[in-house]
Amino acid sequence: MNYKEILQNKEVKAFLKKGNENLGLLGYTDHSEKHCAIVAKQAGVILSKFGYSKHEIELAEIAGALHDIGNVINRKSHGEYGAILANSVLEKLGMPLEDRVIIASAIGNHDESTGGAVDAVSAALILADKTDVRRNRVRNKDKSSFDKHDRVNYAVTNATVKINMEKHLITLNLQIDEEICTMYEYFEIFLGRMMMCRRAAELLGARFRLTANGSKIL
Numbered sequence: 001m002n003y004k005e006i007l008q009n010k011e012v013k014a015f016l017k018k019g020n021e022n023l024g025l026l027g028y029t030d031h032s033e034k035h036c037a038i039v040a041k042q043a044g045v046i047l048s049k050f051g052y053s054k055h056e057i058e059l060a061e062i063a064g065a066l067h068d069i070g071n072v073i074n075r076k077s078h079g080e081y082g083a084i085l086a087n088s089v090l091e092k093l094g095m096p097l098e099d100r101v102i103i104a105s106a107i108g109n110h111d112e113s114t115g116g117a118v119d120a121v122s123a124a125l126i127l128a129d130k131t132d133v134r135r136n137r138v139r140n141k142d143k144s145s146f147d148k149h150d151r152v153n154y155a156v157t158n159a160t161v162k163i164n165m166e167k168h169l170i171t172l173n174l175q176i177d178e179e180i181c182t183m184y185e186y187f188e189i190f191l192g193r194m195m196m197c198r199r200a201a202e203l204l205g206a207r208f209r210l211t212a213n214g215s216k217i218l
Helices: 003-007 010-025 033-049 054-066 078-092 097-108 120-130 148-154 183-203
Strands: 156-164 169-176 207-212
Touching (some): 010 033, 033 120, 054 097, 078 097
């Protein structure tokens, strides 16, 4: 099975849809199937660049596809809830126990409030998830009512991830409209996530760098 097939699973689609609706009512940015597909693909790209096996790449992609299904239960501890739900779904689909354990562990450790990278699959998931910064993840269309999270996400006009294998360097390059939010506001929201990315990159034998408007920040 692959991550695209997983995202077409009826149960997975229902979990993601309801979880994303719940977060929308609470004022969170988009955590839909689209976000999960982006994270899945990027997690696979990261492990591919670092020379991991096809099987490990597939596990990272599936973890990316399923990482936010726990939002259907509650945003708090959504990683832990998601790990349990993912294991149940994948068991029904016939995935071997040893693979389910790796995926559940990655999902359970992807949130910066309680987790951290514990292996290559979890490191790739963290890096892919935390670097999915897009203006169109902001759901609120009324700029006059933006809260800090809305402003910070909407201010990012462009985000690219570059992987330099010669230098063992993963870089997140951001363009930020400082008329929408200040650099201080951006890092107040994102510093914890970026430090999590730094530790994840180190587990892969690399360094993590963050640049904003052409300047090195981290």
